[in-house]
Amino acid sequence: MIQGEPATSEPPDLTEPPSERRLARAARTALSVTLLLALLAGVLFPIVVIGIGQLAFPRQANGSLVLNAQGQVIGSDLIGQGFQGAGYFHPRPSAAGADGYDASGSSGLNLALTNEKLIETLRDRAQAYRAENGVPDDVTLPADAVTTSASGLDPDISAANAALQVPRVARARGMSEQAVRDLVRAHTQKPLLGFLGEPRVNVLQLNLALDGAQH
């Protein structure tokens, strides 16, 4: 019925409100265009992206999972884990889930810097960190050691944070500090092209390397 319309029946002034009949036709057009574009974007596009992703980059497309020798999933390269043992490097404080590092419920702490509760939390964490790693009061702590990450799943710590944990880890494992320090250096990622991103250490990869070094 659209094709049959002679063009001359259109009112010449386009700013005039459309008549009822034109409105019905416009509604049909609107519905049809929108649904077609919705199919392209909401069905075809996801299929193509998932398909290409699975074929070209299967590891990343499935979550960069880390498997042990038995083929069981022990985590993901990209997702932090809440290591607590003295023989492991510890990640940043996390607010995801009740115990932290809940990778099915990412979350930040979202306290204001002016909130007394945040200041107390940071003070307590700093004390615990100093006690655990034997860091004297006159040595300042790297900010990432006591502050909460945005995601609650931050896989990285700063190189300075890792360096302060080296003596504790070495002692707990009976390894030389130099050997642990070498592993940290090998797992320190530099900024891309020298300026993109921060120098950082992936805690899960480093800890798995520590376990591997002692086998």
Place this chain on the structure above:
Amino acid sequence: MAADVFLLAVFVAIVALLAVPLGAYLARVFEGRPTWPDRVLWPVERAIYRVSGVDPEHEMGWSEYSLAFVGFSAIVAILLFIVLILQSRLPWFDPEHMVTPMTPDLAFNTAVSFSTTTTWQAYGGETTMSYVSQMALTMANFLAGAAGLAVGIAFIRGFARTRSSGLGNFWVDVVRAMLWVLLPVALAGSVFLVWQGVPANLNDFVVATTAEGGRQVIAQGPVAVLEFIKNLGTNGGGFFNVNGAHPYANPTPLANLVGMLAITVLPGALTYTFGRMTGRQREGWLLFGVMAVVFVAGALTTTAFEQSGSPDVARAAGMETAATSDQPGGNMEGKEVRFGIAGSVLTAAATSNGATGSFNSMHDSYTPLGNAVPLANMLLGELAFGGLGTGIYSLVMMLLITVFLGGLMVGRVPEYLGKKLGQVETKPVVFYTLAVPGIVLALTAIAVTSDAGTAGLTANGGAHGFTQILFAYASSAANNGLTMASLNANSVFYNVTTAIAMLVGRFALAGLALYVAGLFARQGRRAPTTAVLNTASWTFFGLLVGVIAIVGALSFFAVLALGPIADQLVGLQ
């Protein structure tokens, strides 16, 4: 600080370099001139027109164009609402982990939010949305973004055309925006993200047995499908609760940089398109220059505050605030190590200026004045590059105010691009500048004086709580979607009031912009005379930047004083 400035300089340089080829490409696409993907895309385009009964030659006036835009957005919202409300009966719904109930008010708020490019999220993605819902959200990201671009192009036509009653055809513009721009670019971008580590699967959540023998459930899904278009369409709603801070959504600093370019490059290129289509390239570059100045000034301010952090906090915890070669220093509360201060602030600047609510750091934990900049960017109407298609009219409307004021000051005839700015044209421009302050201030006042409003303040109070509420309405009205996340906004009160702000911010502003474009399209173009204010000069450049600052300050200084300024002065020592 040097590293932060360098990153910012690289970013703006890339946006400027890409503005020329992309701006020229956009002009060709929307003027219907030949482009290189034509051969592949023409058959698809023609098929859509044939099936839908679109006459591509049909020209729409401003009212018909606006009506088509509103109708299109309404259908997107309804489609999305239906999928959301039915999600528990559709595939890929995991009741064990997707535990937030999809109430009608949450579905309504989300449908409005995603069909207006706001993508304000009153929910946490992985704990609420099934994979089918996430794909429906992807659909809305594309369509709402394309509609924004279409309106921006129609607005430019108002200044490019003379003695014309038409602004183009909305259906042609939206189909071309999808086929020639968003779909191909998002496809390349999404595959790039998978390469960087963003998952693209339909797997169940993975249960890992950690190295220490613990149990970790790791959310999965078609993350890459959503994560690129959320930035390219200047929408911003992420797959996960913590959006771009999640290492699956934004795994590397490179992915973060590319995401921020995806937000900024097309709106930057539209200034070149503006120059090209109006035949006044200098005017296009003036728009670009003003955007760059506002963008950089804000980003540097935030960097300064975030890098110094809070002396209180640093003292209490004995923390290092200066950046060194092996740690980022500054205010790292609510930030990720891989982005540090520089990558976090770049994202705060690009998203708050770019009508995109994606974030990679938590705004609640910013220094009060560091966070006042993103807030101000939104309140100013997101004109520093801005949203896709909306940024260009945000800035040009401010420019028209400047032309009017400048004309009054020096006694020149107010004219822009050879078109007269008379009483009829000035009225809608003034309404446009009043709409956002009106709705934001009114809703903020209602929220802070009502129990339903203050009930949303769960973790922080005082001046900071006031800022959270102001931030929420600024973000909704600006169609941004950024949030200070400790505000609990999933209540009937916030779901309804933020939706109202989103609707005003989207449709009242676009309607007024198209009306103004319609008025200008009708006029002929006068020959330039010396009696006219020269709008392609450094003087005018300075005047425009000044007017942006003054209009912003006059409209919002009082609330900024009650919120972030008080928070900084009183709470932070």
